[in-house]
Amino acid sequence: MNNNKKSQIEVLCIGTELLLGNIVNGNARWLAEELARLGIPHFRQTVVGDNRERLMEVVLEASKRCRVLICTGGLGPTPDDLTTETLAAAFGAPLEERSEVLADIKAKLTARGRPMAPSNCKQALLPLGATVLCNPLGTAPGMIWSPVANFSLLTFPGVPAEMQAMWEQTAVPWLQQQGLTSGIFRSRLLRFWGVAESSLAEQVAPFLELQNPTVAPYAGRGEVKLRITAWADNAESADGLIAPVEKELRAIGGSNCFGADSDSLASVVLAALRQRGETLAVAESCTAGGVGAALGAVPGASDVFIGGVIAYANQIKQALLGVPADTLASHGAVSEAVALAMAEGARRCTGADWAVAVTGIAGPGGGSAEKPVGLVYFAVSGPSLSFSFMRQYGASRGREWIRGLSVGDALDQLRLAL
């Protein structure tokens, strides 16, 4: 393969626990974020178990494809930690004991009051020609090793804190020296509610073809995001590429675009009310506290959000929120009239300037032909307006999904009313 065509970097995570699903691969994510931050594109991640034959196969394949392979895991003292010896064997290199590593391991164990076990000696063995990557936290050193031309291996322990410390102290400067880092990536996440991913993607279709910055859509539960990512020599230039695209995307998204980066519907609602000096309460039936919990998740919510009533049973709707018994009887608990009465009742009993109410059928039981699972009524009541609205989410996505969308739609309509 032409070396110019070699991709720059790949990530290889080694550990049977990953293949058993015992842990999530947080190291791959962390390294991916770091590589993006440094402006080093990587195009592939691989996971293999602590198995000599399969690890050799993967490493030899990678050595033909990429210039640098970042390996994590398998550097510990136990018999199933076989990364270093397997990499050495893959390229036919002998292992040698590094006295400085042995001394470092001994010193660390002594400081913890632990004896030097024979298995710890194994950690001082590195292939001939490898450079030690010091581990400031643990006993497992890593290495930087170029076993063949135009291919280097970096090894890190699987323990996230150790890997991260070694990465920052040693690997980043090395990658920069190698000329692998070129420029910098910056990104901006625009957040939308009330629009489907497919519909938003169509509206912004020409932007999805851009090369720098790129624009990519992501869908979550109700929320849709557009990530704008720019590459440039420095942060200012990258931000300069992002700004005009962000402006255009916001114009297209209109009021569906509720914020960016770490904003949430709750944080945006709270900020708007804070600016107006007004307070907010909730009256929740099917969401059972979910709207309140979303508001309370925002640091500093307490100057705007004062509380409310979880009115799961009709008796609470009547007793605390003052929903009239005949409204409940004639319209049913899941109705526009009850939602409005709940929101107005929440303002009355809490003294809040604004209130939002939710009442619906989250399922799986409780639905009927007239009022099926997924039917939810909402109301927003403020100093000079009250309105209600309805959503039919359908039953197919299940209880958690219906409750999650209900929380979002309640906050979103309140946001739009502000």
Place this chain on the structure above:
Amino acid sequence: MNNNKKSQIEVLCIGTELLLGNIVNGNARWLAEELARLGIPHFRQTVVGDNRERLMEVVLEASKRCRVLICTGGLGPTPDDLTTETLAAAFGAPLEERSEVLADIKAKLTARGRPMAPSNCKQALLPLGATVLCNPLGTAPGMIWSPVANFSLLTFPGVPAEMQAMWEQTAVPWLQQQGLTSGIFRSRLLRFWGVAESSLAEQVAPFLELQNPTVAPYAGRGEVKLRITAWADNAESADGLIAPVEKELRAIGGSNCFGADSDSLASVVLAALRQRGETLAVAESCTAGGVGAALGAVPGASDVFIGGVIAYANQIKQALLGVPADTLASHGAVSEAVALAMAEGARRCTGADWAVAVTGIAGPGGGSAEKPVGLVYFAVSGPSLSFSFMRQYGASRGREWIRGLSVGDALDQLRLAL
């Protein structure tokens, strides 16, 4: 390559967001757990971006190595969702529009009150000869396709809930039909609250050395789990291996073991109260509805959980829960006395048999030397007892962690009181 030497299964996750580190690869972990549960070993996971050339390269490599490649991601309607068309191109197969898929997409969008966008039509295109893997939740169908001899592809959307539903409904029976499962793995998840992972692991240390069944600890936010996994020819034999180990582990865990498998603290509390024919209310300050939302997440909660008050501001604690002004003034809102008054007030104003109250400082602001961030008071009040308790979680883990632990501890102490 000799087909007998082919490894059974590999996992391929497709998505540029994984290579940018925007999200952690939870799908890989979930699939790995499932494969282990089914007794299907897999030896490699790969991640590539939404890139036609690189995806083709990876898939063609995998087709030479494994019998089944499980792919996730890239089935959405947007231009960067290119998995299906790329897989078809990799094996030179034409795409054809499946009218039944098109009808299903249209029906789902109509049910949600959304128009059919041209981009949605793309999701109905599948390679000639592929079998549709129905998506019960979303619009993106997957497929089972054998483009060459002794190699099958399964595709799933990247949205976890959709992938999981499709996996359970269609992929698992298919894998079993293929004879890929050898014997059966069964597992039992024991759930603990109120004990640290390291402490529990020490108490059950000899069990962690077992080979069949194996016992593995997992830590979450406050909750600790022990997974017992047994392999046998059939379910009865596997369950027979699990049962005695479960019994011993439950004995060691004592009252810290609150349930198994899909139990949650909320479901266990609701079941206990349902059996007693008693009802429950909440009074929440710092959790702001989180306890209510956890209870409401359990299907059928409404026969026990009737609602409550989110008393974020002191005025609500007074007005709705009847917490005396002088109690608030003399003890402060975050105090044992206020927690007790909140719980008793919640029972009074809702008429519930039981109530649980939470008041604390979730941070990052609002702490003092005397009442630091992470200090939370709780109370439980029932027909014939009331008690309060306190937790000091510390500030270091942050607001979300403190609120999550508070929800768990509130429910846990109520559980123990029942």
